[in-house]
Amino acid sequence: MAINRPKGTEDHLPALSPKLTLDVSAQAHGWLVEKARRVLERAGAQRIDTPLFEEADLVKRGVGGSTDIVRKEMFTVYYFGDHGGYILRPEGTAAIVRAYLQNGLKQLPAPLKLWTHGPMFRAERQQRGRLRQFHQVDYEVLGSTDALVDAEAIALMVGVVRELGLTGVRVKLGSIGDPEDRERYNTYLRELFTPQLERLSDDSKDRLTRNPMRILDSKSAGDQELLAELGVRPMLDFLGEEAGAHFRAVQAYLTEWGVEYDIDPSIVRGLDYYRRTAWELHHEGVGAKSALGGGGRYDGLAQELGSKETIPGIGWAFGVERLLLALEAEGMALPEIAGPLLYVAALDEVNVPHAARTAMSARAHARAEFAYRAMKPAAAFRDAERRGAHWVALLGTDEVTQGTLSLKNIRTGEQRSLAAADLATFLQEHA
Numbered sequence: 001m002a003i004n005r006p007k008g009t010e011d012h013l014p015a016l017s018p019k020l021t022l023d024v025s026a027q028a029h030g031w032l033v034e035k036a037r038r039v040l041e042r043a044g045a046q047r048i049d050t051p052l053f054e055e056a057d058l059v060k061r062g063v064g065g066s067t068d069i070v071r072k073e074m075f076t077v078y079y080f081g082d083h084g085g086y087i088l089r090p091e092g093t094a095a096i097v098r099a100y101l102q103n104g105l106k107q108l109p110a111p112l113k114l115w116t117h118g119p120m121f122r123a124e125r126q127q128r129g130r131l132r133q134f135h136q137v138d139y140e141v142l143g144s145t146d147a148l149v150d151a152e153a154i155a156l157m158v159g160v161v162r163e164l165g166l167t168g169v170r171v172k173l174g175s176i177g178d179p180e181d182r183e184r185y186n187t188y189l190r191e192l193f194t195p196q197l198e199r200l201s202d203d204s205k206d207r208l209t210r211n212p213m214r215i216l217d218s219k220s221a222g223d224q225e226l227l228a229e230l231g232v233r234p235m236l237d238f239l240g241e242e243a244g245a246h247f248r249a250v251q252a253y254l255t256e257w258g259v260e261y262d263i264d265p266s267i268v269r270g271l272d273y274y275r276r277t278a279w280e281l282h283h284e285g286v287g288a289k290s291a292l293g294g295g296g297r298y299d300g301l302a303q304e305l306g307s308k309e310t311i312p313g314i315g316w317a318f319g320v321e322r323l324l325l326a327l328e329a330e331g332m333a334l335p336e337i338a339g340p341l342l343y344v345a346a347l348d349e350v351n352v353p354h355a356a357r358t359a360m361s362a363r364a365h366a367r368a369e370f371a372y373r374a375m376k377p378a379a380a381f382r383d384a385e386r387r388g389a390h391w392v393a394l395l396g397t398d399e400v401t402q403g404t405l406s407l408k409n410i411r412t413g414e415q416r417s418l419a420a421a422d423l424a425t426f427l428q429e430h431a
Helices: 026-042 056-063 068-072 093-102 147-164 179-199 202-210 212-217 221-230 241-257 320-329 349-362 377-386 397-402 420-430
Strands: 053-055 086-088 112-121 133-142 170-175 261-263 275-282 291-297 313-319 342-346 368-370 391-395 404-409 415-419
Touching (some): 026 112, 026 133, 056 086, 133 147, 147 170, 147 275, 170 241, 179 221, 202 212, 241 261, 241 275, 275 313, 291 320, 313 320, 342 377, 349 368, 349 420, 391 397, 397 404, 404 420
Parallel strands (some): 342 391
Antiparallel strands (some): 112 133, 133 313, 170 275, 291 313, 404 415
């Protein structure tokens, strides 16, 4: 029996592969990440990379023990000895904050803007746009509580999707207030849901004690029907004076910059270290679960991970595969395939090594490939066209003896003879 890739994963395929789509194209993935890099680094963000696996306790404390991610979706890595175990990272924020603390990054100018990208892992039920190994672009800012930092983070997320050419997106904006605001809200939710305990799903019964706000984003249809029936008041009704002023300031900046958003009271972040601003980026083209990504402020996370002081932070992440599905839904095609500028083919076997030397010397100036066996001109042109080449250089005994190359432009049909000594200049002019 043939061995297939694990369920919930995808191969990222090379250009010209059969049945190639945006979300499985290695070229499209690289193109998207490069676009994001340009936007984020122009704003002062610096690249950071962390391990694919972390201490299990970091993920439990950094993501939250009451979340579905920790309770149901984590991949445990095998370990040796008495170690407590490692977890394949399900998201990037906790690891970046851990790296910030461990490596003394507080010494760098604040606020410190960081970005990364790479694979994340969650053992969730596979569906379109949701994989067990998926890829994210992640942006984090550490060292400031200013509403201006929050607004800039949201604007940068929108800026990335605009740079990609994506139009049908909308920011859903909310606030979860300060810890004392959430405590008042949790008290309200417990009083509201306790008489309805038997109607709650098993997960939500557990959440009622641990973290009532998590009931609001329950995936249970029965829970959602109960929420609608009870007319649950939103978290925004419980914002204190300072959190309310912060939320209004974020909105004012976004409005001034022309960043469109909708106030969405249903957005929640139930863990204690989350603060104030929370948002999601949505696109209907990716299906019923329309979120491309989201973000929020997490001023209490550093202390949760062992810091003796509060390190304010805010960040966001979006799923690369989901963003590519949204682009596909808007009719975007694969990025243009950049084939070799030069393809060199020998007309007889004795000159194949000479063709190889010519191509390898040309690589100092441009992408160049060569045929590994002798070819007739028609076959060489067909092979070059399949590879997306621009120019074909044919080498026969006459060309080698005379020190020339017979060139043909595959796209225009132009033909010319060129002195081999002038090849470098020719490539530089046509690169």
